[in-house]
Structures are given as C-alpha cells and as structure tokens.
Amino acid sequence: MNTVNVLIVEDTITESDALVSVLKQNDFNIVGVANTLKSALNLFYNEKIDIAIIDIFLDERPDGIAFAETINAIPNAAKPFIFLTSSTDRTIFGRAKLTHPYSYLIKPFNELEILYTIERALEKFYDQNDAFLSDDENLVIGNDNLFIKKGKSLKKVHTNDIIYIEVEEKYCNIITEKEKFVILISLVKILELLDPNKFYRTHRNFIVNLQKVEEIVPGDNLIILSGNHKATLSEKYKDITKKIRTLK
Amino acid sequence: MCVVTKKAFLLIFTLLPLFLFSQNEKDISAFKKVIKSKTHKFNTNRYFSKAQRFFIEDEWDSTLLYTMKELSVRKKDRELIDYCHFLRGLSFYEKEVFEEAEKEFAEISNTFELNNNVKVILGAIALEEEEFRKAITYFKEIDTITTQDLLGIKKGNLKHNIGLCYLHLEEYEEAELYLKNSVVLHEQQKDTLELISSYGNMANLYYQQYKDKLAIPYFEKAYQLAKTTNDFVSKQNTAENMAVVEENRKNLSKALQHRKEFEQWKDSVNDQNDIWRTAQEEKKYAINEKEKEVVVLQAENKVKQAERNTFLYSAIVLLLLLVASAYFYREKVKSNKIINAQKEDLDELNATKDKLFSIVSHDLRSSVNAIKTSNKKLVNTLETENLKEVNNLLQNNSAIVNGAYNLLDNLLNWALLQTKQSYFEIAKLHLFHTAEHVAYNYKAILADKELSFENNISKSDVVFADQESLKIILRNLIDNAIKFSNPKGKITLYTQNNNDEFCNLVIEDEGIGMDNSTREELLKETVLLSKKKHENIIGTGLGLQLCKSMIKKNNGKFSIKSELGKGTKMIISLPKKPTQ
Numbered sequence: 101m102n103t104v105n106v107l108i109v110e111d112t113i114t115e116s117d118a119l120v121s122v123l124k125q126n127d128f129n130i131v132g133v134a135n136t137l138k139s140a141l142n143l144f145y146n147e148k149i150d151i152a153i154i155d156i157f158l159d160e161r162p163d164g165i166a167f168a169e170t171i172n173a174i175p176n177a178a179k180p181f182i183f184l185t186s187s188t189d190r191t192i193f194g195r196a197k198l199t200h201p202y203s204y205l206i207k208p209f210n211e212l213e214i215l216y217t218i219e220r221a222l223e224k225f226y227d228q229n230d231a232f233l234s235d236d237e238n239l240v241i242g243n244d245n246l247f248i249k250k251g252k253s254l255k256k257v258h259t260n261d262i263i264y265i266e267v268e269e270k271y272c273n274i275i276t277e278k279e280k281f282v283i284l285i286s287l288v289k290i291l292e293l294l295d296p297n298k299f300y301r302t303h304r305n306f307i308v309n310l311q312k313v314e315e316i317v318p319g320d321n322l323i324i325l326s327g328n329h330k331a332t333l334s335e336k337y338k339d340i341t342k343k344i345r346t347l348k
Numbered sequence: 349m350c351v352v353t354k355k356a357f358l359l360i361f362t363l364l365p366l367f368l369f370s371q372n373e374k375d376i377s378a379f380k381k382v383i384k385s386k387t388h389k390f391n392t393n394r395y396f397s398k399a400q401r402f403f404i405e406d407e408w409d410s411t412l413l414y415t416m417k418e419l420s421v422r423k424k425d426r427e428l429i430d431y432c433h434f435l436r437g438l439s440f441y442e443k444e445v446f447e448e449a450e451k452e453f454a455e456i457s458n459t460f461e462l463n464n465n466v467k468v469i470l471g472a473i474a475l476e477e478e479e480f481r482k483a484i485t486y487f488k489e490i491d492t493i494t495t496q497d498l499l500g501i502k503k504g505n506l507k508h509n510i511g512l513c514y515l516h517l518e519e520y521e522e523a524e525l526y527l528k529n530s531v532v533l534h535e536q537q538k539d540t541l542e543l544i545s546s547y548g549n550m551a552n553l554y555y556q557q558y559k560d561k562l563a564i565p566y567f568e569k570a571y572q573l574a575k576t577t578n579d580f581v582s583k584q585n586t587a588e589n590m591a592v593v594e595e596n597r598k599n600l601s602k603a604l605q606h607r608k609e610f611e612q613w614k615d616s617v618n619d620q621n622d623i624w625r626t627a628q629e630e631k632k633y634a635i636n637e638k639e640k641e642v643v644v645l646q647a648e649n650k651v652k653q654a655e656r657n658t659f660l661y662s663a664i665v666l667l668l669l670l671v672a673s674a675y676f677y678r679e680k681v682k683s684n685k686i687i688n689a690q691k692e693d694l695d696e697l698n699a700t701k702d703k704l705f706s707i708v709s710h711d712l713r714s715s716v717n718a719i720k721t722s723n724k725k726l727v728n729t730l731e732t733e734n735l736k737e738v739n740n741l742l743q744n745n746s747a748i749v750n751g752a753y754n755l756l757d758n759l760l761n762w763a764l765l766q767t768k769q770s771y772f773e774i775a776k777l778h779l780f781h782t783a784e785h786v787a788y789n790y791k792a793i794l795a796d797k798e799l800s801f802e803n804n805i806s807k808s809d810v811v812f813a814d815q816e817s818l819k820i821i822l823r824n825l826i827d828n829a830i831k832f833s834n835p836k837g838k839i840t841l842y843t844q845n846n847n848d849e850f851c852n853l854v855i856e857d858e859g860i861g862m863d864n865s866t867r868e869e870l871l872k873e874t875v876l877l878s879k880k881k882h883e884n885i886i887g888t889g890l891g892l893q894l895c896k897s898m899i900k901k902n903n904g905k906f907s908i909k910s911e912l913g914k915g916t917k918m919i920i921s922l923p924k925k926p927t928q
Contacts, residue, residue, distance in 0.1 A: 211788070216785060
C-alpha cells in the first residue's frame with residue numbers, strides 16, 4: 101500500500117506547516133512544499149505527484165494560477181489540483197476558475213474540509229463523481245493507481261501490484277502482494293475502469309492481472325498467479341490463452 | 349332647348365315671314381336645366397365646366413373659347429367631345445353663324461343623347477336659310493318620335509315650324525294641317541306668345557289664299573292676345589297685321605289707329621332695346637368692377653392665408669415647446685422624487701451603518717478588553733504556577749477570541765456581499781458534508797457547553813447553492829443554536845425532503861426560544877439591527893441579517909419556528925434544481 105503524494109504550493113510558512121501536519125496525520129505523503137512558481141515547477145517535473153494544492157497568491161502575485169495553467173498545458177502529465185485561497189475576490193477567482201481547478205478551498209479551513217476537497221478533486225479528475233461520497237463505494241480508479249478510502253484516510257494502490265480481483269457476495273476483494281482490500285463495488289464497473297490490456301476477466305467472479313499469470317491449467321479450469329494465488333477459469337473466458345500468447 | 353318660334357309679318361298683301369328664334373324665360377330654364385344636369389358629370393374638367401357656365405349665362409363667345417380649350421387639351425371620352433361640339437354649335441347658332449354651327453353639329457356622333465335637339469336646331473338653321481324642304485325633313489324626323497322624352501323640345505313649336513315651312517312653299521293644305529295642330533297644342537299649353545305667333549301664321553295662311561273671312565278672326569285673336577302680354581314685338585306685329593288687314597278692308601281710320609299702335613310698339617321695342625343695351629353695358633361694367641374686386645379680394649385672401657399659415661406654424665411650434673417643456677418638467681419632478689427617495693434610503697442606510705459600526709466596535713472593544721484583563725490574570729497566575737487555572741484562563745481566552753473572530757468574519761462577509769465582490773457560484777452540494785465541515789469547527793465549544801450535536805442529514809440530499817455562502821449561513825445558525833442552548837442541551841441538524849423543488853434544512857435546538865414578536869422582527873425585510881435585550885447573549889443581529897441576504901441570493905427561503913423556553917427551529921429551504 102502506498103500513500104497519496106501531495107505537492108503543496110504555498111508561500112506562507114505557518115499555513116503550509118498547518119497543512120503539512122494535517123495531511124501527515126491523515127497518511128498523506130508530502131513530496132514537497134514550494135513557495136515560488138519556479139520551485140513548484142521543479143518539484144512537479146521531478147517528483148511523482150498525485151495531487152497539487154496551490155495557493156493562488158505567491159508573494160502577492162497570482163502565480164498559483166500561472167502554475168495551474170502550466171501543468172494543465174503539459175500533455176499527458178495533467179494532475180488534479182486544488183486552489184487554496186483566502187481571497188474571495190471576484191475577479192481573481194474568475195480567472196482561477198478558467199484553469200478548471202478540480203476543487204477549491206477557502207481559508208480558513210478545517211481538517212474535514214481539506215480531506216473532502218482532496219477526495220472531490222480526485223473523483224472529478226478521474227471522472228468518477230461521488231465515488232467517495234456514497235456509502236457503497238470508496239474507490240477511485242486511475243490509470244496507474246487505485247485510490248481507496250479506508251476510514252478517513254486515503255490509500256493508493258498501483259494497478260501493477262494487483263494480482264487479481266475476486267467477487268465475494270456484494271463485495272470485491274482486491275488482492276495485492278501484501279494486502280487485501282474489500283470494496284463494495286460491482287466487478288463489471290471495476291472492469292470498465294481498468295486498463296483492458298492489463299486486466300482480464302477469467303470467470304464470473306474473477307479478474308486477473310495478466311502480468312501476474314504464472315500458469316494456466318485448462319484441465320482444472322485453474323490459473324496460477326504469482327504468490328501462489330489461484331483464480332478460476334471458466335469456459336466462457338477461455339480465450340485468455342490467446343491474450344497470454346500475444347503478450348509473450 | 350331653344351324654342352323656335354317665328355313671327356309672320358303681313359305687309360300690305362305680302363307676307364313677310366321673319367324667323368326669329370327667341371326663347372321665353374321658362375323654356376330657357378327647361379332646356380338649360382337639361383344641359384346642366386347632363387353635363388354635371390364633366391364638371392371636374394376645368395374648361396368644360398367654365399364653358400357650361402358661360403353657356404347658361406348666354407356668353408356665347410366665352411362658351412366657344414372654353415369649349416375650344418377643352419377640345420384642344422387632349423382626347424376625352426366621346427360624350428364630352430359631343431357636348432363640346434354641341435355647345436359650340438348652339439353658340440354659333442345663337443350668333444347666327446349658321447355655317448359654323450352646321451359644321452359643329454356634323455362633328456357630333458350618332459350616339460349623342462341630345463341628337464334630337466341637334467336635329468331641331470339643324471331644322472331651324474335650314475328654316476333660317478330658307479331651305480324649307482331640308483327643314484321639313486329635319487322637323488318631320490323629330491315629329492315622328494312619339495315619346496315624351498324630347499328633352500325640352502316642344503311638339504307644338506315643331507308642328508308650327510313645319511307648318512311655316514309649308515306656308516313658305518305655298519303648300520297650303522299641308523301648312524294648314526300643321527299650323528292647326530300647333531294652334532291646338534299651344535292652346536293646350538297656354539303658351540301665349542307662341543299662340544300669338546300661331547294665330548298670326550294661321551291668319552297669314554288664310555290671307556294668302558284670300559280666305560279673308562277665315563283669316564281675319566285669327567288676326568284679331570292674335571291682336572287681342574298680344575294686348576294682354578308685355579311682349580312689344582308681338583304687339584307690334586299683330587298691330588301691323590291688323591293695320592294691313594284694315595287697310596285692305598278700306599277701313600282706313602281703323603287701319604290708321606292700328607298703324608299708330610304699331611309705331612308706338614315699334615318705339616317701345618327700340619326703347620326696350622336701348623334700355624336692354626344700357627342694362628347690358630351696366631352689367632358688363634358691374635361685372636368688370638366685380639372682377640376687379642375679386643382680384644383684390646383674392647390678393648387679400650392670399651395675404652390673409654399667408655398670415656394665417658404663419659400664425660398656425662408659430663402656434664404649432666409654441667405648442668411643441670410647451671409639450672416638450674411640460675415633459676421635461678415632469679421628468680425633472682420624477683427624477684427629483686427618485687433622488688429624494690434615494691436620499692432618504694441612503695440616510696437610513698448610513699444611520700444603520702453608523703449604528704452597526706458603534707455596536708461592532710463596542711463588541712470588539714469589550715472582547716479585546718476581556719482578553720487584556722484575562723491576559724493580565726494569566727501572567728499573574730503563571731507566576732503562581734497554578735496550571736489548572738492557566739488552562740481555564742486560556743480556554744476562556746480562546747472562547748472570547750472565537751466570538752470576536754466570528755463577528756469579524758460576518759462583518760467581512762457582509763461587506764463583501766454588499767459590494768458584490770465575493771465569488772458566488774451555484775453548484776451541486778451535498779448538504780451532509782457541508783454541514784459536517786461547518787460543525788467540525790464547533791466540536792470544542794459543543795464539548796465545552798456539554799451540548800450533544802447530531803447531524804441527521806441524509807447523505808443523498810443534494811441542493812443547488814453556493815458552497816461558501818451556505819457555510820456562512822450554517823456557521824451563523826449553528827453558532828446561534830449553541831448560544832441560545834442551555835447547557836447539556838441538544839442540537840440537531842436534519843432535512844425535510846417532502847417537496848419537489850425545495851429541500852428544507854432544519855437546525856433545531858432546545859434552548860431558550862423566542863416569542864412571536866421577536867420572531868417576526870427577525871424575519872422582517874429590514875436592515876435595521878435588533879437591539880440588545882440580553883446583554884450577554886444577543887449580538888448585533890448582523891449574523892441573521894447576513895443569513896437572510898445569503899439565503900435570498902441562493903434563491904432559498906428562510907423561516908423560524910420557535911416556542912419560548914422550548915427551543916427554536918431555523919429552517920432554510922434551498923432549491924433542489926438549478927434555477928435559471
């Protein structure tokens with residue numbers, strides 16, 4: 101299990117300290133705190149980040165907006181970001197709005213508000229609105245990661261670490277090498293959101309990560325996965341063999 | 349139609365029939381009436397209407413002039429042209445230019461409605477030119493028409509004329525027949541002058557045939573009849589005839605008497621002609637005078653009209669000016685009214701602002717003062733190292749600061765709302781989470797007052813509102829609920845979702861409540877701030893004013909249900925669907 105990587109762009113040290121401590125308490129990983137536009141861009145290019153929290157005003161200039169505009173413009177590198185501001189001024193907020201922030205937060209804010217806002221930004225960025233809000237689901241599926249809400253804290257799972265997913269009654273068990281997550285979501289919905297080149301359905305109740313397949317035993321309708329996990333293979337989904345071959 | 353009559357002169361034994369075409373008054377009007385009514389429809393043609401008028405007034409030359417103008421203008425419809433030629437023919441005839449008259453009549457088309465009259469006049473012309481046969485042909489043609497509709501032509505006169513023609517041709521039998529006929533018709537119609545003429549001709553007829561016995565009674569009849577009239581010519585002719593007759597009968601004294609009468613009447617005729625000529629001259633003179641007068645009047649009229657126009661235009665201009673000034677005056681009064689109303693509003697608002705300032709600064713001053721004294725105490729307590737007391741004081745301080753902060757926050761939001769500076773975006777909101785986030789800040793205070801707090805809002809309740817303003821509203825209402833709750837009381841947040849358009853968010857406390865007048869005071873659409881009743885509890889009222897304004901801006905509704913001593917329900921209704 102991994103933590104969510106957060107980049108903080110904030111020039112007021114007391115503010116950033118408060119933010120860092122709240123996020124750390126909630127198991128977020130702070131990749132860095134930038135206090136200028138330049139350092140923010142440096143961190144953005146050099147670190148792997150999942151979400152950025154940006155103060156609109158850096159040193160009295162709306163550099164936060166410039167930063168947002170820049171990361172919006174980088175192809176294939178777009179990340180969700182949140183604007184943080186004490187300014188309720190209309191004109192500057194209108195400008196900030198043009199960068200399509202995934203959410204925004206008005207100072208002062210409390211712990212609940214910052215966590216909620218991060219969740220909303222992730223949902224919105226991956227176009228899975230209200231995924232964290234409902235009682236049933238607490239999972240957002242990104243291209244490379246799953247974001248799973250466990251209690252108040254937010255966890256990140258690399259899709260590459262997933263070995264297989266198995267249905268158990270209403271729940272889905274997501275099994276990684278080290279952990280097991282139980283999530284109330286339908287297998288069909290997960291399948292829709294996962295990369296079809298990596299994941300394949302082998303049975304009514306099973307989705308496997310093709311990279312984790314070690315052996316297929318058609319006679320026993322069995323797939324052996326890494327870590328000695330086993331998945332069932334049904335007749336209907338037997339053309340997995342073709343997929344494996346093409347991969348090799 | 350001109351009536352053709354003739355008078356026969358009997359001079360010694362010779363008959364000298366002269367054909368005078370005169371018209372008596374009555375016939376003039378009859379015939380001219382016909383002309384007038386028939387040509388009335390052409391009155392729009394300027395020249396023709398003039399020609400027609402002059403014709404009626406016997407101004408033959410003018411008639412000729414205007415008909416010529418009318419004809420020369422351009423081709424008109426056939427009927428109008430016919431009338432022009434007709435009037436011209438008549439005028440020429442009256443002027444005794446018979447050749448021209450005949451030419452004009454020849455121009456008239458066959459379909460002309462007064463063709464009969466044309467023929468009668470042509471007959472008369474032939475008679476005048478002593479072409480009796482031709483005359484007879486014309487007259488007989490008309491004579492054979494039996495209809496009454498002869499447009500002013502008198503049958504009696506017609507027969508008379510035919511008879512006369514025969515008389516001239518010395519065809520006595522035919523002449524006798526027609527003349528007798530005409531006598532009968534004239535007697536019937538009691539046309540005295542024509543009767544005289546007829547009698548005279550009858551007499552001449554017989555006289556020429558030496559039927560004296562038959563002739564003489566007619567002469568006498570004519571003579572007696574002529575005596576009763578005013579027509580000098582008739583009197584003169586009959587008298588002369590009688591003189592000739594008496595002379596032939598060798599009754600010289602009587603003949604002389606008649607001859608004298610004849611002379612007398614002849615003079616009278618001449619006199620009458622002189623008088624008539626003088627009258628004509630006078631008339632002409634009068635007409636000239638009149639015309640001059642008309643010219644003068646016309647000129648005067650023109651001047652008057654110009655004057656009148658000037659008056660009219662200036663009146664219009666003045667009226668316009670009046671209207672414009674009235675309009676502007678009214679506008680000015682209106683704007684003055686508006687300005688006055690605005691001034692009053694502004695004054696009121698200014699007063700409110702001043703009051704707000706004083707209350708706020710008073711509150712802040714007391715808060716800061718409280719902290720000041722508390723801090724002094726704190727320093728003293730710290731020296732004694734009474735940590736429990738220090739903790740208490742710090743808690744107290746933070747409560748005071750919290751209150752002051754809330755006040756300042758409201759003040760800021762109020763200012764932003766009034767200046768419309770704040771960012772405002774209506775979006776889909778999850779009520780539960782928003783309420784949770786706001787309530788989170790009150791955890792410590794709730795615990796301190798030992799109040800229980802429940803957020804029973806359903807997670808599925810969604811409204812359309814601006815997030816920040818909703819948070820401000822909730823903050824104020826929860827703050828109020830805490831303020832007015834008794835220790836160990838309970839505050840509950842829940843929704844009533846029984847309406848398609850609005851979701852009701854209720855903040856319920858079990859605190860001191862309020863009476864109805866206070867409730868109504870709070871709900872009033874007024875910017876006036878409520879007075880402090882409870883020195884320690886009730887604030888400026890700014891918070892609730894802010895809530896009301898913001899709920900309104902979010903297209904929501906606000907109501908309060910409260911019972912004194914039992915608690916209060918603050919109800920916010922927010923739209924479930926985005927409004928336009």
